[in-house]
Amino acid sequence: MKLFVATHNAHKLREIGEILPAWEIAGDDPGEVDENAPDFAGNALIKVRAIASRHPGCWCMADDSGLEVKALGGAPGVHSARYAGEPTDSAANNALLLKNLSGHADRRANFTCAVALVAPDGSERVFEGKVFGRIREELKGEGGFGYDPLFVPDGYEKSFAELPPEAKNAISHRGRALAKVKEFIHAGAA
Numbered sequence: 001m002k003l004f005v006a007t008h009n010a011h012k013l014r015e016i017g018e019i020l021p022a023w024e025i026a027g028d029d030p031g032e033v034d035e036n037a038p039d040f041a042g043n044a045l046i047k048v049r050a051i052a053s054r055h056p057g058c059w060c061m062a063d064d065s066g067l068e069v070k071a072l073g074g075a076p077g078v079h080s081a082r083y084a085g086e087p088t089d090s091a092a093n094n095a096l097l098l099k100n101l102s103g104h105a106d107r108r109a110n111f112t113c114a115v116a117l118v119a120p121d122g123s124e125r126v127f128e129g130k131v132f133g134r135i136r137e138e139l140k141g142e143g144g145f146g147y148d149p150l151f152v153p154d155g156y157e158k159s160f161a162e163l164p165p166e167a168k169n170a171i172s173h174r175g176r177a178l179a180k181v182k183e184f185i186h187a188g189a190a
């Protein structure tokens, strides 16, 4: 099954390919779309609509995701990619997060991922996944991307960046949202 994914993020594309190994995944850059929705679902829909018209009769999807930190009122949230400003810079984002959280005892946070899917008949659906955890005091690990070196999922001592990809994907916000997508498509195909 072929699936067009609206992204220019090679890390995300790789994770999606790992989570959906039976599918032929093709990235399609949505270009400079204005991700101005107030929530992840709205932004995922904006991105998938930007590519769906180019692939009539095909499955298309986009994900929008981010980190929500309790003590910061849900920030960086939909602004996760550019928390420290343009252009996206993970090192600067992580440094700003640590600075803004310094002195806070409550380090609880979660990642959220919304996946918007356009079916071959043009109908749209959004699936959401979350993973809860806490923000470390310093960066740890080399894997993953973005805030992974700072995020320790509940029940673990290691950050997402220290876990092997299959361990992260099994519990991650993206893994959980994509499991729902998989279930939906297979139920329809049966």
Ligand code: IMP
Residues within 6 Å of the ligand: 009, 063, 064, 065, 066, 067, 080, 081, 082, 088, 093, 111, 144, 145, 146, 147, 148, 160, 172, 174
């Ligand atoms: P998006 O590309 O608009 O969905 O922005 C997502 C941003 O949220 C990324 O640039 C990362 O900063 C952060 N993010 C989303 N998912 C993850 C993840 O799995 N690990 C670490 N950071 C993530």
